[in-house]
Amino acid sequence: MRIAFLTAPEGVEQVELTEPWQAAVDAGHEPVLVSTGPGKVQAFDHLDKADTFMVDEVVGEVSADSFGGLVLPGGVANPDFLRTDDKAVAFVRAFFEQGRPVAAICHAPWILIEADVVRGRVLTSWPSLRTDVRNAGGDWVDEQVQICDHGPAKLVTSRKPDDLAAFCEAYLRVFAAEGD
Template structure:
């Protein structure tokens, strides 16, 4: 059975930061699953205007970390800011982090890692405007394409998507190999 990867998002996600990882996951033969607070569709944000809708596969109420192999947290300013007010979303992030499964957050996505209390002592990167928030949550913040610390993978912006996807797929491959051993 193909690994299932939860993509946790709501209206206002940065279009490329959901679609890029989604496509890479699908191309690798894995199953991307979009999870959101509401069913139907969520609308993306494309730089400075609304983007395209994306179908929601499961609602937050239907999703459990134990049913997935990894978590992707797309950015966009609105998306993670809304998601960090959703108790179930914050709990899912915490559950994934504590399970040791790969958790990949890009741009503003690490806000959810901070909200869940999962970055203290961890090395992470993000969009510049939230770096102080991450430092205040106890993280060691760096400015690089990808920062990997244990099961956490973080990147700064849409330009980093190729490196972000590569790090995520590598972590999933290593996880799969360990499961087969």
């Protein structure tokens, strides 16, 4: 299965990109780095610059129907930038409209809120997003990982880097089941 990993040009939390990416590779999937422009994305280790990664596809030039699922890594700056990009928001919304599974960790639910897809869903995130999720009509829970099957698209969410093992296991299980 081709899995889109959507990131901004700068600000993605490196471990929240690389661990789910490697889990996808290990499970036999094809991860694809999608960003708002060509070139490289600059990852961060919290507030410190980390590695750069080559962009495979540019949002606006690729559609959700060419992927089996979507992973949204966190980092504070990453989803904050993406939620201001109309093409990125439309790309995320399309996965939900098409019933394709989505996984988001840490601050990534900010783009889900902007895409107006959390209403009626149960999800988790970095704790500071609790009020944002609730104001957008979602039910926020403080859990290591949350799987919500409300609506046509399943949503897997997690809180933070410490939850990555559970997040990777859950999103791969959900994506595999949806891909059958």
